[in-house]
Amino acid sequence: GENVEQHPSTLSVQEGDSAVIKCTYSDSASNYFPWYKQELGKGPQLIIDIRSNVGEKKDQRIAVTLNKTAKHFSLHITETQPEDSAVYFCAASKSGGYQKVTFGTGTKLQVIP
Amino acid sequence: EAQVTQNPRYLITVTGKKLTVTCSQNMNHEYMSWYRQDPGLGLRQIYYSMNVEVTDKGDVPEGYKVSRKEKRNFPLILESPSPNQTSLYFCASSPWTGGGQPQHFGDGTRLSIL
Numbered sequence: 001g002e003n004v005e006q007h008p009s010t011l012s013v014q015e016g017d018s019a020v021i022k023c024t025y026s027d028s029a030s031n032y033f034p035w036y037k038q039e040l041g042k043g044p045q046l047i048i049d050i051r052s053n054v055g056e057k058k059d060q061r062i063a064v065t066l067n068k069t070a071k072h073f074s075l076h077i078t079e080t081q082p083e084d085s086a087v088y089f090c091a092a093s094k095s096g097g098y099q100k101v102t103f104g105t106g107t108k109l110q111v112i113p
Numbered sequence: 114e115a116q117v118t119q120n121p122r123y124l125i126t127v128t129g130k131k132l133t134v135t136c137s138q139n140m141n142h143e144y145m146s147w148y149r150q151d152p153g154l155g156l157r158q159i160y161y162s163m164n165v166e167v168t169d170k171g172d173v174p175e176g177y178k179v180s181r182k183e184k185r186n187f188p189l190i191l192e193s194p195s196p197n198q199t200s201l202y203f204c205a206s207s208p209w210t211g212g213g214q215p216q217h218f219g220d221g222t223r224l225s226i227l
Contacts, residue, residue: 006155034214043117043203043218044156089155091214098144098163098213100171103155 002027004092006104013080014112021107023090024072030092033073034101035064038087048075051095080111115140119204119219126194127227134189134222136204142217143209145187146171147179149200150221156203161213162187194226 003026013019025033031052036044050057050064050073057064061080066073077084090104117138126132138145146161148171158171162181176198178190187206191198202222205215 004155032214036218041220043205043220044215045218046216049214093214098161100158100161101214103157105153105155 002030002092002100002102004090004102004104006090006107008107009105010108010110012110012112015080015082017080019077019080019084019109019111021075021088021090021109022072023074023092023104024070025092025102026071027092027094028068028071029094032093032095032099033064033066034091034093035062035075036089036091036103038089038106040086044089077109080109082111082113085109085111115217117204117206117217117219119202119222121222122220123223125225125227128195129193132191132194132224134191134202134204134224136187136189136219137185138187138204138206138217139185140206140208140217141184142206143184144207144213144215145181146205146213146215147177147187147189148203148205148215149173150203151200159189159202163213191224194224196226199224199226 006023034049037047038044063076091101093101147159148156160179162168204219207216
């Protein structure tokens, strides 16, 4: 089955700096890669996703990149703000009908004001 | 407002006492699923449902039951809870076009089994 590894497990950055979280996956058939943000006391929230037919996707201050050859994908947050502090999860899945999602183990991001 | 509602949010109970965690969504989504979140393990799927009366096991189904009698509701049942089921539980939903990948999560239920 699919295995998703996520690094680092914790990340502290100064406000205004960039943050990068990296994930690798094992199943070359996976082609859908969502990212979730989980704030304290809340459920995960889907913030951005990427499909394997594109190499990069941006949404304001966040971007995801995908390297299918190396089987890794990354979340980039620029100009970090205190409200970006949360736990971030990457995930991998196939598409077509029902497909199970395999999650990474999470990265706790702390943005220091 | 689109939402997934779980109840209770917190529960402390004892081994063997049957409990049910309710989950309801107001988006008319076909897919619903349950996850447990444990430190260092991420989110692991317990059960999922593709529609009314259609359910299947996820990665960690032992000790749990589910039912999907109505499209909006997907309760998680622990018939005889044990301490190893102490965890943070999330219900999630997504539309048919989402392919089952969870789009909306509830805010979680923290269960402590003594």
